[in-house]
Amino acid sequence: MGNKILKFLIVLIFLGVCGFVVYQQLFSRAPKPDSALQPQGKPQTAQTAKPAQTSQETVHISFYQSKGKDDWVNEVIPEFNNGNYTVDGKKIVVEMYPVRSGDSMQAILDGKIQPTIWNPASAAWFDMINYTWKVRHGKALISSSQPLVITALVIGMWEPMAKALGYPDKELGWSDLMAITTNPQGWAAYNHPEWGAFKFGHSHPDFSNSALLSVISLVYAAAGKTSGLTMEDFSRSEVINEMHAIEQSIVHYGDSSTWLMEKFVHNGPSYLSALTLYENTVVEANTKYPDKAFPVVAIYPKEGTFWSDHPFAIPDADWVSPEQRKAAEVFREFLLAEPQQKRLMKYGYRPAIANIPLESPIDRAHGVNPEVKPMNVLETPSEDITKRIQELWHQTKKKSTVYLLIDTSGSMKGEPMKQANKGAEVFVKQMEQDDQLQVLTFGQGIFELSQFGYVRDVGEPLIEKIQGLYGEGKTPLYDAVKYALQTIEQHKAAQKEPRLYGIVVLSDGKDTSSRTTKQELLALLPRNPELAPDVTKIFTIAYGDDADVDTLKEISLYSNAMMYTGTLENIETVYVSISSYF
Incomplete structure (x- = not known):
């Protein structure tokens, strides 16, 4: 009898285990939500308002939308x-x-996301992704789209400076920026010697939609066209020279026009005279930041501009089911309905529906001109022309001198060091061939990994050295930053052209062995970095839970840069983001 009971229990346990395994297999195959990367590489979760509890069946659709109209x-x-x-x-x-539009495009091409709806800032991204998609799959990914909101690409400028150029009575544009940029007297030629040189800003066109459109607009203006750019235009001296001249007035780049705008309004006209941004961002600057130095006004370039329409597209891909396509169409009609379109205006956007009259804050009181209509619109260039424009920008952009500092202390041993090395390698590969670079390690001491030089000469040897780094020793963080600062100052004296200067510091802990104190280091940093266009910006990465976050943040803020939070999972993305500032 006992044996029968024992056998029964064994069979019961076996059936229970089998049931559990089957459940786990079924559960693990359940569809999972899409994921993307935010700036700094943090995992992005869907921002979804939880619907009211119901037993009704649901159909889920993913909406990847360009940051800005959040x-x-x-x-x-x-x-x-x-x-x-x-x-x-x-x-x-x-x-x-x-x-961001560029990030989402790359994530789709890499197979990391499969959106039901793709909503970049402009249709230019559709042309670029379709070019690659056709090569890979023989057809376009996006065949149709619908404008969702409207905003113009403008030049944002402090109102007194715009008035010095003739605003609002005179039409202004890229030619006026070219005139002041190339004038050795700077603002003195406009009876304002106290303003110094003209300082311009835009984000990185490989990352930012507004920056890409800015560079395309500048090429159109230099070529004297509003459409029909050809490959021959890129060999014209006026196109090359005007692009180079504007880019030399750049204070620095960045992966986000939003971050650049915040720096613009916080630091005032001594930091930047003007920058390219969207019309709605001018409205935001004038409503969100009441304590800024002066009002910001929008200049609609007389040579023509782009009107970004944030198109709503459902990819022609097999990952979008017929049911999801129908659901996406219902959502699109909801967004284009008059009540939702009217709500756009309080955020500075124009409705995509033409018969809705414009209301405040789209008015002169908030720095924009509601009478300007989408006319004199620049033609979106073809994919091959857009790529050639990007190449020209890389050729003419302001070049950089950067010191990359890597913590090789004992606490970096193992996987932290391995992933940090991979991130640093990615950073080196992102640099331009004409950029200057040195890599310092600080652990057992402070060591230069190679001769300081141009990336074209030292890039590959540095990558090889980086791949062999390991963790050992203490953390002379302050000494390393001080050494890099002082060495860069020596390089500045020898330069023959304007450059961007930067230090990128990764550290996973507090300083444990420097002769330099924290206060001595901070005393070396500029008190008013916005006044010096060639100030060395120090981007810091707090790597891991034990990093000295407060000190790293303080160092970056002193130099008008920023601190990133790095993890084993996101460190490569962090390094890519920082590279966009150079």
């Missing part, structure tokens, strides 16, 4: 998700992922 999207999506919007009797749930 306030509006975050306002209307909860209303949609909590409303009675269905397809084939199933409730529609929208999962929203804010991501």
Whole structure:
């Protein structure tokens, strides 16, 4: 009898284990939400308003939208998700992922995301992705789209400076920026010697939609065209020279025009005279930052500009089911309905529906001109022309001198060191061939990994040295930063052309062995970095849980840069983001 009971229990346990295994297999195959990367490489989760609890079946659609109009999207999506919007009797749930246009395009090409809806800032990204998609798959990924919101690419300028150039009575544009940029007297030629040189800013066109359109606009202006750019235009001396002249007035680049705008309004006209941004961002600058030095006004380039329409597209891909396509169309009609379109205006955007009259804050009081209509619109160039423009920008951009500092102390042993090495290698590969670079390690001491030189000469040897780094010793953080600062100052004296100067520091702990004190180091940093266009900007990476976050943040803020939080998972993305500032 006992044996029978024992056998019964064994069979029961076996069946239970089998049931558990089957459950796990089924569960693990359940569809998982898409993921993307935010700046600094943090995992991006869908920003979804939870719909009211219901037993109704649902259909989920992923909405990858360009960062910038988050306030509006975050306002209307909860209303949609909590409303009675269905397809084939199933409730529609929208999962929203804010991501930069360039990042989302690359993530789609890499197979990292499969959006139901792709909503970049302009249709130019469709042309670029379709070019590659056709090569790989024999067809376009995006065949149709619908404008969602409207905003113009403008030159944002402090109102007194714009008035010195003739605003608002005179039409202004790229030719006026060219005139002051190339004038050795700078603002003195306009009866304002106290303003010094003209200082310009735009973000990195490989990362930022506004920056890409800015560079394309400049090429059109230099070529004297509004459409029909050809390869021959890029060999014209006036196109090359004007691009080079404007780029030499750049204070620094960056992966986000939003971050650059915040620096612009916080640091005032001594930091930047003007920058390219969208019309809605001018409205934001004048409403969100009341304590700024002066009002910011929008200059609509007389040579023509782009009107960004944030197109809504459903990819022609097999990952979008017929049911999801229908659901996406329902969501699109919701966004284009008059109540949602009217709400756009409080965030500085123009409605995509033409018959809706413009209201405040799209007015002169907030720095923009509602009477300017989408006329004299620049033609979106073909994919091959756009790539050639990007090449020209890389050739003419302001070059950089950078010291890369890597913590090789004992606490970096193992996987932290391995991943940090991979990130540093990526950073070196992102640099231009004419950039100057040195890599310092600090652990057992402070060591230069090679001769200081141009990336074209030292890049490959540095990568080889980086791959062999390991963790051992203490953390002379302050000594390393001091050494890099003083050495860069020596290089500045020998330069024959304007350059961007920077230090990138990765550290996973507090300083444990420097002769230099923290206060001595901070005393070497500029008190007013916005006044010096060639100030050495120090970008810091707090790597891991034990990093001295407060000190690293303080060092970066003193130099008008920023601190990043690095992890084993995101460190490569962090390094790519920092490279965009150079």
